[in-house]
Amino acid sequence: MAAACSGGDKIQTATVTTYLDKLQDCTIHMAPQLHKVAVIGAGVSGLLTARELQREGQQIVVYEKSNQIGGVWVYDPEVETDPLGLDPNRRIIHSSMYDSLRTNFPKQLMEFTDYSFTIEKNGKYLYFPDRKEVLKFLNDFARDFGLDHLIRFNTEVVSVEQKNGKWVLESKTSDVDQTNQKELFDAVVICNGHHTQPKLADTPGIKKWPGKQIHSHNYRVPEPYKDQVVVVIGHGPSGFDIAFDIAKVAKEVHVSSRFPQVEVRKLETYENIWQHSKIEYCHENGAVAFEDGALVAADIIIHCTGYKYDFPFLNTNGIVTVDDNRVGPLYKHVFPPRLAPTLSFVGIPKQTANFRVAELQAKWVARALSGKVTLPSREKMVADVEEHYRLMEETGVPKHHTHTFLSCNDTFIYLDWLAAQVRLPRTDEQLKRILDKLVELVRISRVGFRERLVESWPF
Numbered sequence: 001m002a003a004a005c006s007g008g009d010k011i012q013t014a015t016v017t018t019y020l021d022k023l024q025d026c027t028i029h030m031a032p033q034l035h036k037v038a039v040i041g042a043g044v045s046g047l048l049t050a051r052e053l054q055r056e057g058q059q060i061v062v063y064e065k066s067n068q069i070g071g072v073w074v075y076d077p078e079v080e081t082d083p084l085g086l087d088p089n090r091r092i093i094h095s096s097m098y099d100s101l102r103t104n105f106p107k108q109l110m111e112f113t114d115y116s117f118t119i120e121k122n123g124k125y126l127y128f129p130d131r132k133e134v135l136k137f138l139n140d141f142a143r144d145f146g147l148d149h150l151i152r153f154n155t156e157v158v159s160v161e162q163k164n165g166k167w168v169l170e171s172k173t174s175d176v177d178q179t180n181q182k183e184l185f186d187a188v189v190i191c192n193g194h195h196t197q198p199k200l201a202d203t204p205g206i207k208k209w210p211g212k213q214i215h216s217h218n219y220r221v222p223e224p225y226k227d228q229v230v231v232v233i234g235h236g237p238s239g240f241d242i243a244f245d246i247a248k249v250a251k252e253v254h255v256s257s258r259f260p261q262v263e264v265r266k267l268e269t270y271e272n273i274w275q276h277s278k279i280e281y282c283h284e285n286g287a288v289a290f291e292d293g294a295l296v297a298a299d300i301i302i303h304c305t306g307y308k309y310d311f312p313f314l315n316t317n318g319i320v321t322v323d324d325n326r327v328g329p330l331y332k333h334v335f336p337p338r339l340a341p342t343l344s345f346v347g348i349p350k351q352t353a354n355f356r357v358a359e360l361q362a363k364w365v366a367r368a369l370s371g372k373v374t375l376p377s378r379e380k381m382v383a384d385v386e387e388h389y390r391l392m393e394e395t396g397v398p399k400h401h402t403h404t405f406l407s408c409n410d411t412f413i414y415l416d417w418l419a420a421q422v423r424l425p426r427t428d429e430q431l432k433r434i435l436d437k438l439v440e441l442v443r444i445s446r447v448g449f450r451e452r453l454v455e456s457w458p459f
């Protein structure tokens with residue numbers, strides 16, 4: 001039996017080289033272990049996981065509740081009946097995609113280590129693809145790696161629990177018969193995404209505020225906001241993208257941020273967008289008061305306040321919980337120590353190079369399942385998670401940012417760490433320079449950051 005490697009050690013940037021070199025030596029090769037593995041979801045995380053499991057010779061079933069692959073990237077013009085997503089009985093629409101979306105990463109940060117994105121329009125090279133181009137990229141990927149035949153479309157996983165060492169997975173089809181089926185698996189990889197369940201702002205007075213409210217999950221096109229005064233809560237990518245989109249038709253757009261260092265100002269190049277601090281109070285007469293002293297008679301509030309992790313099908317008897325958007329405990333955001341390696345999560349990290357992270361996580365999971373890589377002992381994994389929580393507390397990072405990569409360096413350290421687990425080279429220096437520059441430009445201003453990045457090319 002192979003010895004466990006010390007992958008649970010905490011790594012610092014300065015020591016990363018020695019650490020990774022040491023780690024190469026302790027990656028253990030074992031006889032391949034074959035399993036029947038369920039993958040939940042056929043978005044980018046599920047597709048990458050299926051490809052890696054296929055490469056390891058596993059028997060795979062990918063469950064996908066919709067009728068196509070792509071997850072977030074499948075645009076659905078329909079919105080949910082409850083615009084804030086509070087009604088638990090509403091019909092849930094998975095994707096929060098809006099019509100005008102262009103990626104916030106250049107294509108170099110959204111392709112895989114061995115599969116590239118080539119996009120040209122009218123002979124011109126495009127750096128930031130639109131939603132249709134990303135969906136095409138994922139469809140091409142699935143076709144080129146022969147993944148389609150592994151996927152059971154229109155089949156939603158409704159229950160997953162472990163019994164007698166096997167995972168019992170219950171699924172329901174969405175055809176007229178709504179057939180329920182139970183099947184046993186040796187392992188389950190959860191790739192169900194985390195941009196569907198709205199997280200709402202608990203702003204004072206908002207419950208009695210008389211105007212219309214929606215969450216960005218239900219935003220699609222700007223037309224309904226014509227001539228309206230709109231307040232957007234949240235300074236993330238959705239907040240600014242939607243503000244820019246709506247400003248084309250709205251009378252005024254006011255973006256509210258709870259970021260303590262927010263610059264209160266009218267945005268350059270826009271006649272009708274203002275950036276404010278936190279909302280102080282939403283009044284019953286429709287006025288919205290900001291902490292910076294501004295008072296606005298608003299028609300609509302759009303909550304661009306992010307999403308909640310949600311695994312409604314998963315029953316682990318409390319071993320894995322979601323608490324204030326912390327999914328835990330998860331070793332390196334992937335494996336619950338008590339259930340590893342047979343239960344894993346791909347695609348949990350936020351504010352990072354999502355596609356690249358999912359690719360390397362998928363490789364790690366697949367190789368851990370086939371026995372080519374061993375995980376540290378359960379105790380070491382738990383200790384690593386606890387150390388992560390302790391560091392967050394010490395540095396004042398709120399719990400809801402457990403899976404947020406707050407700096408480019410966090411992303412690079414994580415990617416290099418994952419790469420070392422699966423014996424791949426660390427992230428290309430050019431990619432690191434691109435991400436660094438992108439983050440620098442976004443910090444200066446979200447207005448025109450894509451164009452400014454392209455102007456800075458080559459890296």
Ligand SMILES: Cc1cc2nc3c(=O)[nH]c(=O)nc-3n(C[C@H](O)[C@H](O)[C@H](O)COP(=O)(O)OP(=O)(O)OC[C@H]3O[C@@H](n4cnc5c(N)ncnc54)[C@H](O)[C@@H]3O)c2cc1C
Nearest residue numbers: 041043044045065071072103104156157192193195347354
């Ligand atoms: C508006 C928006 C824009 C974004 N733009 C970018 C960007 O520019 N660049 C970037 O890198 N990232 C972007 N992201 C982040 C994006 O979510 C990730 O990059 C990535 O696409 C997530 O993929 P995923 O496979 O983990 O999840 P998803 O894409 O959400 O896929 C999950 C899949 O699981 C299926 N599923 C869920 N539950 C079940 C169930 N119970 N049974 C069966 N199937 C189920 C869903 O139908 C879906 O197909 C954006 C996100 C949003 C919301």
Ligand SMILES: NC(=O)c1ccc[n+]([C@@H]2O[C@H](COP(=O)([O-])OP(=O)(O)OC[C@H]3O[C@@H](n4cnc5c(N)ncnc54)[C@H](OP(=O)(O)O)[C@@H]3O)[C@@H](O)[C@H]2O)c1
Nearest residue numbers: 102103104201202234235236237238239241258304305306
């Ligand atoms: N063009 C694009 O490519 C594009 C567009 C949209 C979304 N996306 C992606 O989609 C994902 C989700 O983005 P998102 O912007 O929807 O969510 P997000 O990144 O989670 O951002 C949510 C924002 O809302 C703020 N917020 C949360 N609760 C709040 C409250 N109660 N009051 C005030 N502010 C509050 C957060 O502040 P704190 O930081 O303080 O919590 C944060 O600024 C990301 O991966 C993003 O990259 C990409």
